[in-house]
């Protein structure tokens with residue numbers, strides 16, 4: 020019976036089930052196995068016939084008729100008849116008298132059972148009854164992978180492992196496809212850094228995947244009971260075709276399963292991995308090809324775009340090299356076209372019919388089956404980046420989230436300043452969307468950086484919100500930067516909503532957002548008020564209340580069905596309010612436009628010609644700047660030393676600036692902001708001096724310097740010198756390396772290393788161990804450009820301020836491998852060492868005195884541009900020149916005093932009197948005036964508070980000095 024070719028899998032399965040019911044276990048096993056065998060045999064050959072015939076009749080040349088639809092149709096269907104005939108004959112050959120698909124006895128229920136792996140379920144039970152536990156466990160595991168939600172199977176598997184003692188190694192996936200196996204092996208090799216094997220397996224997995232996907236599509240071309248009486252030709256064809264395309268489109272999702280989870284970007288991730296694996300095995304040509312392929316799938320991926328910049332700028336590749344692979348391109352284009360058709364079917368074609376239940380929404384399926392694994396992973400990465408989820412915050416609970424640490428203070432300042440660039444709206448609040456920001460940038464290029472920050476912040480909020488709520492696809496449908504301004508609002512007596520608009524109290528009260536497109540909403544706060552001005556969130560039943568206070572870099576996310584309102588606004592409060600949708604159709608297209616706009620700006624800055632900087636170097640030489648060591652002296656083309664960038668008195672000034680302004684750990688707090696990925700290491704977390712306990716490490720960032728100048732804790736000229744010296748360094752690096760695109764400051768740090776006296780004997784360590792500035796050195800000497808390193812850094816430079824007459828030791832050196840010194844450079848005033856951030860280098864122990872330098876890190880990625888440089892320039896511009904100040908002061912004071920509440924003045928005065936330390940005592944009127952000025956450039960800090968804060972560094976230094984004495 021079993022060998023009879025006319026007995027097909029459905030019949031075998033039914034018989035197997037009968038034996039199962041009759042508790043004839045071994046026969047149950049035999050028949051179900053036979054059924055599975057026949058099922059796979061049938062499907063495989065069905066597909067094979069279809070594909071062979073397709074191949075045979077796919078070579079038609081349509082070019083001669085493609086303008087004439089009548090001829091085209093005839094030729095197309097003519098070919099189809101040939102193909103059909105071919106398939107018929109193929110079936111006859113392979114299956115003999117086996118019933119044709121359309122009149123076979125297989126019911127839909129049986130077909131569905133096989134698709135969902137039900138036979139394995141019964142197989143398991145029968146094996147179990149026979150005492151064949153490993154086989155039972157494997158069958159259970161196979162069923163589990165296809166039905167992960169089935170609790171019984173999970174319980175059974177546990178039983179096999181824990182009670183019956185089946186070993187994990189004996190449990191196999193009986194239905195595993197070759198591409199899945201190869202993917203798993205490739206993934207493992209990749210994790211282990213075994214690049215050759217990873218490449219081999221991942222490439223094979225891809226080839227197998229494409230084969231499988233092709234088979235899957237062919238399988239879709241099956242029979243279809245339309246259930247429509249006497250359909251006309253075109254209608255019948257369309258209906259069948261739609262069914263087929265729906266099924267084929269789903270192949271991408273169906274085949275993206277590895278173990279239990281469907282990987283959302285299964286195919287493209289292969290190219291991502293391959294890109295890196297090829298790069299690691301020095302096959303850059305292949306790496307570039309893989310990068311190009313990945314970018315076809317995901318043209319906006321910031322990491323891959325950065326890689327592209329790297330290959331273009333560093334390795335001489337051109338756009339033309341980033342061509343996607345043929346098979347990937349075909350796959351991608353086919354899917355795009357299918358998506359287009361299905362979208363049309365859903366939105367237009369089916370819209371004419373009342374019933375559209377049979378239209379499958381693949382997005383929905385994806386969303387339902389989303390995996391939480393990736394999200395957990397991201398949450399950990401966020402934690403490492405210093406972004407903390409506070410689940411205990413009042414009333415937040417699990418359905419909402421509150422997380423801190425997304426933005427640094429200067430980022431908040433920048434966005435507030437951006438909002439302040441527009442007039443108050445009619446409701447008394449300032450409000451900007453992306454197009455409004457683009458308009459501002461068109462008028463003032465300096466604001467480009469604000470637009471980038473705006474978009475970057477939106478993206479951070481979107482990504483975090485998506486990960487928190489486990490949404491695979493989440494899009495920004497609306498983003499708005501809003502500042503609420505207290506006085507104005509009080510006048511109008513209105514209740515405010517967190518929608519980005521101010522609406523009168525009567526209109527809004529506590530209406531929830533019921534526009535169905537918005538699924539979640541997040542608010543990124545830019546200003547701080549921990550005592551008043553909370554936002555209140557409640558659910559639709561006005562229960563589960565949460566009270567959230569604003570703080571810079573705090574992100575709060577909640578379902579859009581939550582009601583939310585502000586109690587009061589006593590202080591200016593600025594925030595970025597984002598609405599999210601899971602439906603791509605409602606994605607805010609302005610964001611994409613903005614990115615294109617910025618890309619065009621970038622593009623315009625790239626020189627497409629050979630750059631010639633001899634003129635620049637000549638001019639520099641006239642100013643006394645000379646290249647004193649080049650690549651051949653320093654053992655590497657990506658290294659150079661220049662002298663003469665600063666005059667002795669300039670060095671002295673900058674050292675003085677460091678003395679007054681530098682603090683331990685500025686730039687290194689909370690796991691490090693400056694440096695080299697080094698301070699991010701676990702063992703240095705929270706350390707103030709990240710390098711060695713024999714030295715005190717003090718730094719002053721540009722951000723802090725500009726604020727010190729603003730509160731007049733330092734001379735404005737000093738801050739200006741700091742800026743101009745940095746700019747000199749930046750230009751020289753850009754020109755020396757003949758770069759075709761600009762480099763931007765990424766981080767700037769005036770640092771001094773001081774030897775701790777009496778502890779220098781027997782010292783064997785380095786002041787700064789060998790490291791690279793943009794990658795993590797591995798034991799084998801490779802350097803991984805990976806988080807937590809500052810991977811976006813491209814070039815580094817150190818501008819020295821003093822020499823051996825001030826300190827002992829402290830030579831800079833370039834290294835070879837990961838430890839050995841190759842060539843050293845003695846610091847001296849005005850000397851600059853410039854190098855590619857990937858070069859290995861270090862600093863020898865400073866054994867006496869203090870060694871100071873300006874450390875500069877540059878990036879080619881404008882999204883990582885250091886905002887503080889632009890802010891510092893603006894702050895310095897705004898600081899009143901002492902000469903003409905007196906006259907203006909008198910004029911201005913009249914109005915300004917009036918516009919500020921009396922008690923504010925009082926407070927300011929009191930605080931100032933206490934502030935005996937202040938060496939730059941001024942009259943209270945002056946303070947008031949400048950506060951307002953500060954407000955207008957976006958700084959909302961209280962001057963005196965700021966000053967006391969700023970002076971802390973000084974006192975720390977003083978304390979240390981006393982201790983040393």
Ligand SMILES: O=C(O)CCC(=O)C(=O)O
Pocket residue numbers: 694695787792817831860861862872874
């Ligand atoms: O100060 C120096 O000479 C080098 C410092 C350095 O490499 C760094 O901070 O990354």
Ligand SMILES: [Fe+2]
Pocket residue numbers: 695790791792815860
């Ligand atoms: Fe470094």
